[in-house]
Amino acid sequence: MKDIPLVGYADKFSLEPDEKINFKVSSKSTKPYSAKLIKVISGDPNPEGPGLIEEHLEADFNGLHPSIKKDIQTGSHIEVDTKSSLKDLKSFTFGATIWPTVPNKYPQTIISNFDSSSNSGITIEIGPRGLRAQVGDGSKDEPLLELNSPLSERRWYHVWVSFDETSRSLRVGQIPVFNDFDLDGVRLTEILINRRPQFNPKQPLLIAAHREDKAVNHFNGKIERPFILNFSANQEIILDIATGNSNSGVIAAWDFSQRIGDNKVNDLGPTNLIGKIVNLPTQAVKSSKWDGTEFDWRKKPAHYAAIHFHEDDLYDCAWDTDFSFTVPTNLRSGIYAAKLIDEQDNEEMIPFFVTAKQGKPQSRICVLIPSFTYTVYANIARGNTNKKMLERIKEWSASPWTTDNFPQFGLSTYNYHSDGSGISSSSRRRPILTMRSNVISYPGVPGSGCRHFPADSHLWYWLTTKGYEFDVITDDELHKYGLAAIEKYSVLLTCSHPEYHTPQSLNALQEYTNTGGHLMYLGGNGFYWKVAVSDVWPDVVEIRRGEGGIRAWASEPGEYYNAFDGEYGGLWRRNGRAPQVLAGVGFTSQGDHYGAPYRRTPESYSNEWAWVFEGITEEIIGDFGLSGGGAAGFELDRADTMLGTPLNAVTLASSEGHDDSFVLVPEDILTHHNTWPHKPIKELIRADIVYFETAKGGGVFSVGSITFCGSLPHNNCENNISKMVENVIRKFLSN
Template sequence: MTDHRLRIPLLDTREMPITGYLDRLSARPGERLTAHVSVLAGEPFTARLQRVISGDPNPSGPGLRFEDLSHRYHETHPGVRQSICPGSHAEMPGPDLAPSEGATWSVLICLTMNLGRGIILEQRAADRSVTMRLTDLGLRAEVSSGGDMVILDLLGVLPTDVWVRVWLSVDPSSRRLTIGRVDADSRGQSADAGLPEGFELVSGGRLTVAAGGEELASHFTGKIEDPAVYRGWGPPWSGGASHNRLVARWDFSLSMGTQHVVASAGSAVDGVLRNLPTRAVTGSRWSGDEHVWRHAPDQYGAIHFHEDDFGSCDWDRSFAFDVPGDQRSGAYAFHLTTKDGEDWLPFYVLPPCGATQARVAFLAPTYTYMAYANCYFANRAPEARARSASWGASPYTGGAFGSYGRSTYNWHADGSGVALSSRHRPILTMRPNFVFEDDSKGSGVRHYPADTHLLAWFEDKGIAFDVITDEDLDDEGVALIREYDAVVTGSHPEYHTAGTLDAIARYVADGGNLAYLGGNGFYWRIARNPSSPEVIEVRRAEGGIRLWAAQPGEYHHQLDGFLGGMWRRARRYPQALVGIGFTAQGPFEATYFRRRAASYDGPAAWIFEGVEEDRFGDYGLSAGGAAGFELDRADAVLGSPGKLHVLATSENPPASFSAVHEEMLTESLTLSGEPAGDLVRADMVYVETPAGGGVFSVGSITFCGSLWDGKRFDGPVSRILENVVRRFSGYEAAADPILP
């Protein structure tokens, strides 16, 4: 842990006038979507169905374009404000205790930062309770029986990054209350107080770890391990034979991939975790010799709770929508409006099960959308905020309305990284009018709205397409895409499971045609678990471009047990899948491409038919160029799915760009042996695969923004992609364009 935690910015905690989420991000005709909506003022709201054509609010581009489908869904519903309850905790039934006998509650804690607040453990039933709390001055015991309340402080600030056992004893027979701690050096401290006559002990009810009170507030931030309850007064370990006094114990090392708390001894009953605390973290017994929690679960008996953890909202249903049987595959959204504001709930409609409606499939990178969900460093510059506001862009731009949880690019209050993201919450960055970046030469859109550059281009060229998502591909495998003549990605398909990579690799190996239209793709490994399919996990381990790093011993996912980090650490190089892989990055700036010999002559020359320019792509809606922000290059050592042809390479990179960490051995020595400056480039490639298919990869996140040449979907970048898609899919000449 480092001092950067002291500089963690506080989030704006205002709420949107209206917002919500869907139970799924995609559905097929005949399936039901459920919407969960919160209206701050509690007023009625209206929901209208729209087909999303273009989600970039920049008026210099195609603009915001929708097809109104109000005839399919347009309803007004009563609005209610639904609660937002951040902070994680464990919750289980409290053990039964004899009211007149003594009992002791004990737990191990490790403060990751001395935030000076939070309930460590509490048992509460009716008008009785026992609470152990962290304060600015040390530990506090709070016990109540009927109308009597006794508070006892043990002064002494607890150390950080050190395991301490804390305990609380209540003995009604001797009318004694004690709170104590045992530090790592085995030295103990305690404080005592008397109890009023007739004091009765709490029994049954609810036992919580890392939160308490009637409303389950006062959340604790830090690691907790080994919660237990014993009969009698005093620390049970001091006199030996603690098992003779044991009433209940829970083992946090069990059922690691779930939100389930396992009762391990005594009369304890299983419980649940709320709001996605971080599991698979090192506990008090971690020796440093084992880094895989599956191999030594006893060393991973802790859970890292955070006062700002944010899981799934669990809001009440507001309305449901049955996708009509004749609904075409595509991008859709419910437009929510109330008297005080608006919001959008995007989703995708897949083709019917076992069928296709087009020859081309767009693979929507919803895992990437989830990883960046509500990223709060978005668009900090006042000038960019003012410009996007003038376009009518989302008011979330600039990091306002931070009530709905952070992204996996942000930190918790104690400086630890956010590793888990749920789609069962408002994802305000996944909206058709959201501006992400400071971009004086373009729109500054990324992810969901940036991918509509491609969808609007399809519309303009009259090329029919289906939409599938990477979650669908993960669930169903290669069978979902096998029948398509071409599969195209979005601008930033960064996050993947083994299932999505396996399906794409199988499709290519079987002769499928793939167009990878972005940069920094197939980079981070994520985990899922069937018990919570709405959640993804990222452990930022083993290098890579990242804003936080997993702690030693905590590189393996809790959801599936596998090593986190970059896919290249598992020898699943992006180059071996699509011919290129991440090589360089800088601010949201861009440059152009220059053609190579293979674009003029050879088996890939058809890709440049109708393109006369040698230099192209010095324009566009994303940073003003086709080769920008994050760049990929070919690398013969890291492989290719077939015979690779480099068609074009970017030139004149911005001075702020540099090679990524994983390509560097020292400050100047690269893994490949090339000069570091030579790695700062984007390679546009074509790969002939052994099964007769092809892979076209562009090597840049900003490429799709240059499908728009400043006035229309025209120019060399548009022509190149049109040649590829039409050859891959067999579509003939363009139909009349839909967009001007």
């Protein structure tokens, strides 16, 4: 796999003045690279728009920094300090219950503390010929025993390796947990070895990987209740231990039903060999006892006593810090980055967001940065780095580092692990190639084909060009501080796609509008999925894609509850809080990255709403833009009082003319004849611009389209979409 010549990340997304951010950089160059502080004004490389606009600023880290090439360690596992508990082991049994997802890939380690330097210890692994074990006795001999009985994919097995010192017999065995007619029964084999295996007390024991210079041979699939016994057990005893019916002779038995969501696992043995979880495998997954009687792991944790490991899991690159920056007290809130350039003109930028001091706004207007959504989409591989994409990248001098071609930093929760399971968590402790200026997401479409960070810069550029001072806040501050993070702002604007929210961040927004705040939802498919974060795994967002919704993959039945907070995940609509409750509109349709215009409704011509359209004479608005060529596109939201749109809401405009790529969201489809709202599908495929007033003088203005902000910069920001947004901001500021 090719390396990116210059790449990095920071230890936080957002911070206040007087706080410090640390930058971690990998550079292949033999010469120093330069770093400088910039303020991001526009991040869209399209030459038909404003282009890339950056303001260079003074900072103590500006200048040259030594190049250091840094490695990454992917693959999840558990590491255990055995505290010399295996040093004098004579007879023994190692075992576990497993659910392999790629059993034909070889080798994949279940348990290992084999030390190559001393030829001691044991490795238990699987591959195309089933279970095998290798032991070391301190000599050059490394006996290897293999069952030659392939394991089936996604089936539960008890597996074990035992050694009897008296008979010098080394045995391996596997048996399906369930007596399924299409699986082989018990499989056993044994050999006699000359010497007793030895164990290096300094060698850590790994579950789901093997230790060389680094962890290798990672297991793909679920492991449940790995254990070590101080005697050579027969099959009956092994099954009693594996199923938790006995702890006789246990040196260690790790119970994954305890501490679900934590970064450690408990040992039920006498020496309390607690394991450390590395690289965030998936917890709160079904184990062999799950029978469908309970979907909430908190109520039957014994049914969720497994962990799903993946060879491509990545939580933390753990790179050393190369330089730091303490935000000056007088630096204004905004979008900033450390911009890096090496001697071959390779460029990198590491964005971060500077908020105002908590409770001390610098402006009346605040832009909500969708940091949870940025994280969930981090390093999305869209599979579209084709000829058109490469041509556009070259023509616009856009970033060439697509995650289709450079997936080594882990992909997004819109992608799959290498074993075919959906990625359910995303970390910021790694380079995020997609959260940059100058990144294209879709080739061959009208406009720029940008998404997320560069697409959101359309709004930042427009505000700057129009002379509005604004602060920024991220989802993280909403989650941490609640309403206090935003209550002093007169107007709160979203970016193009605020899709993912925790209960805390969504509550903060609802309380803001309920207490007189003015919300401008300038995007589409917002407030759609419920996510979780954790103090134990900082900088990670977890998503369970269960029971409905447009989604890249589906959670397994019974795995709809988050590991981080134990709450039922999935759609906010399934949790009784459809987006219409907060914003007046909610996700209704998705299509290709094409935009269409809105047509004003008859209600919009009422004198009551004349202020919204002051200076606008056209009936058709937004038939232009840098995102899809129109203000209403890609993902659309509609008003629906059945889902919570307030009864006093007025629909001022609705989109029309969407092509056949646009489909209705699955949660609104009942049969091939009927929809949940009992209306024709064509009528439901639209974006609505909605306005309503809330208690205590507040108000909400929503546009229901991801491509909307792309229309703001059109014609040097002089257009009917721009004018409408100006009118609403003026109204909200006057309140």
